[in-house]
Amino acid sequence: MTVGRVRAEASGQVRTHESHKAEPSRRYRVDLRGRCALVLALLFGMLTAAQSATLPAGITLDQPLRQGQLVVGHTEAGARVSVDQRNLRVDAQGRFVFGLARDQRRISLCVRLAADTRARCAGLAVAARDYAIERVSGLPPATVTPDPEEQARIARENALIAQARERDEPRSDFLLPWVRPAQGRISGVYGSQRILNGEPRSPHLGLDIAAPTGTQIRAPAPGVVTLVHPGMLLSGQTVIVDHGHGVNSVYIHMSRTDVQQGQVLKTGDPIGAIGMTGRASGPHLHWGLNWFEVKLDPALVAP
Numbered sequence: 011m012t013v014g015r016v017r018a019e020a021s022g023q024v025r026t027h028e029s030h031k032a033e034p035s036r037r038y039r040v041d042l043r044g045r046c047a048l049v050l051a052l053l054f055g056m057l058t059a060a061q062s063a064t065l066p067a068g069i070t071l072d073q074p075l076r077q078g079q080l081v082v083g084h085t086e087a088g089a090r091v092s093v094d095q096r097n098l099r100v101d102a103q104g105r106f107v108f109g110l111a112r113d114q115r116r117i118s119l120c121v122r123l124a125a126d127t128r129a130r131c132a133g134l135a136v137a138a139r140d141y142a143i144e145r146v147s148g149l150p151p152a153t154v155t156p157d158p159e160e161q162a163r164i165a166r167e168n169a170l171i172a173q174a175r176e177r178d179e180p181r182s183d184f185l186l187p188w189v190r191p192a193q194g195r196i197s198g199v200y201g202s203q204r205i206l207n208g209e210p211r212s213p214h215l216g217l218d219i220a221a222p223t224g225t226q227i228r229a230p231a232p233g234v235v236t237l238v239h240p241g242m243l244l245s246g247q248t249v250i251v252d253h254g255h256g257v258n259s260v261y262i263h264m265s266r267t268d269v270q271q272g273q274v275l276k277t278g279d280p281i282g283a284i285g286m287t288g289r290a291s292g293p294h295l296h297w298g299l300n301w302f303e304v305k306l307d308p309a310l311v312a313p
């Protein structure tokens with residue numbers, strides 16, 4: 011039974027602590043067989059819960075650890091923080107951010123304060139969520155089953171998106187609160203297993219807001235426009251906004267874009283208008299939120 015992992019980052023070594031169910035002595039087992047099993051089960055339950063709940067000293071988090079969550083954290087300025095061995099940018103006020111993927115179950119969170127000789131780490135449980143199954147029919151066949159030429163185009167366009175998402179800017183625009191970028195009916199939620207024209211596809215990793223073509227889309231948080239594309243095969247008219255520390259948001263299927271690459275936005279500034287360009291069966295905004303390449307649930311930052 012694995013209770014937790016501790017990584018000693020400072021020494022460059024990886025230490026793994028694993029607790030195994032203790033083998034009681036023969037006499038103890040004979041005397042107290044039933045009670046012993048119960049006590050052991052309770053003890054291990056408590057140990058697991060305590061390990062899961064305990065952050066390393068010197069860190070606080072504003073959000074719970076759950077799948078799809080953008081998590082803002084605080085520590086002292088100059089501290090070093092890592093999640094699953096990825097070093098996070100810590101700003102002059104000690105703030106940092108990371109994201110949890112759709113299917114993530116645990117993270118290893120480490121901090122090294124200025125006074126520490128080595129990093130302190132904790133293995134933490136990520137709360138699992140239930141995801142819906144979503145069926146979408148009537149999509150143009152070429153967008154569901156692309157031919158080789160279209161596959162090459164999709165790969166090129168995905169590379170542009172991936173490049174925009176690699177940025178790690180020293181802006182702190184990701185700090186909450188966020189607002190929703192458009193008003194409308196929620197027609198698709200994060201995490202759903204999608205079945206497109208009857209064929210299972212990768213999960214839906216954004217929030218769909220359905221509204222008439224031309225409905226204004228506005229910046230949900232401050233940021234900088236890092237990509238404006240006039241028409242991708244799957245995404246149609248596409249905009250990506252960078253919010254600092256690897257946090258970025260994407261707006262696709264738009265009928266119009268109102269921004270230029272490099273433009274600085276404040277909350278509420280126009281980004282574009284709702285449409286159904288690219289792979290869409292009706293006018294809606296697909297709003298995506300990322301921490302680098304990790305796709306997060308936008309509904310959790312702007313409920």
Ligand SMILES: [Zn+2]
Pocket residue numbers: 198214216217218295296297
């Ligand atoms: Zn969508």
